[in-house]
Amino acid sequence: MKTPIIEGSRAESGATSKAHYKRVLLKLSGESLRGPEEFGLHSETLISIAREIKDVHELGVEIAVVVGGGNIFRGTRQKSLGIERATGDYMGMLATVINALALQDALEKQHCYTRLMSAIEMHQVAEPFIRRRATRHLEKGRIVILAAGTGNPYFSTDTAAALRAVELKAHAILKATRVDGIYDADPEKVPTARMFENIDYLEVIQRGLQVMDTTAISLCMDNKLPIVVFNLNVAGNIRRVVMGEKVGSTVGL
Numbered sequence: 068m069k070t071p072i073i074e075g076s077r078a079e080s081g082a083t084s085k086a087h088y089k090r091v092l093l094k095l096s097g098e099s100l101r102g103p104e105e106f107g108l109h110s111e112t113l114i115s116i117a118r119e120i121k122d123v124h125e126l127g128v129e130i131a132v133v134v135g136g137g138n139i140f141r142g143t144r145q146k147s148l149g150i151e152r153a154t155g156d157y158m159g160m161l162a163t164v165i166n167a168l169a170l171q172d173a174l175e176k177q178h179c180y181t182r183l184m185s186a187i188e189m190h191q192v193a194e195p196f197i198r199r200r201a202t203r204h205l206e207k208g209r210i211v212i213l214a215a216g217t218g219n220p221y222f223s224t225d226t227a228a229a230l231r232a233v234e235l236k237a238h239a240i241l242k243a244t245r246v247d248g249i250y251d252a253d254p255e256k257v258p259t260a261r262m263f264e265n266i267d268y269l270e271v272i273q274r275g276l277q278v279m280d281t282t283a284i285s286l287c288m289d290n291k292l293p294i295v296v297f298n299l300n301v302a303g304n305i306r307r308v309v310m311g312e313k314v315g316s317t318v319g320l
Contacts, residue, residue: 086311088238091128091129091241093130094224095243096243115302116170117174121179122303132212134170137159140155164214168192184213184214186215196218226279239292242278243297244297247297249263268318271284272285278296294317
């Protein structure tokens with residue numbers, strides 16, 4: 068029987084001490100929430116992701132989650148709509164808040180304690196992001212969902228994930244994708260693409276690999292923060308990564 072997380076306490080189990088990462092930041096793209104749909108949210112996918120997060124949380128691991136908004140609106144699409152870049156980016160940030168609310172609801176239905184924090188103040192639906200408060204939420208065993216990117220245009224949610232991970236002193240960024248890791252070519256288009264088990268930050272930048280944007284990679288490199296890229300569609304992968312199993316690709320020194 069699993070040990071439940073009680074708000075204000077830390078889980079006590081043998082698995083807690085064995086976890087390779089005690090505090091992680093999970094980066095979820097908006098596309099990961101749409102499941103088989105072309106856009107929007109998919110209920111069964113949300114429930115599945117919430118269960119995966121709960122499973123890891125019950126190990127006593129502290130979890131912060133940054134969500135994207137690409138399933139609703141991506142700021143980089145604004146050119147085709149004739150929308151000015153900064154305006155499009157703010158629209159994308161608001162899309163992440165919708166996704167964050169949906170994830171919060173799914174997690175709370177799994178009886179997880181959560182806090183939603185937004186980089187854009189909207190007191191009716193979320194707390195403003197304050198680093199010390201977010202850290203305290205994590206220490207109290209709450210899952211912290213971070214929305215609205217950095218709150219500034221011209222920055223991606225990947226950069227937001229790197230920034231928040233550094234601010235919250237996370238031990239790793241867990242970058243959830245729909246492929247098994249980092250490849251030297253698009254594995255969905257090139258069957259012979261080779262996957263890297265380990266790769267350093269500079270090589271990711273020099274090769275132009277689509278892991279995270281250059282700003283995010285540079286921030287992680289400066290702070291020696293590892294990035295684990297893995298397939299979210301394989302059940303149990305988040306737990307495997309947290310427990311230190313060889314899953315996906317790791318970006319580090």
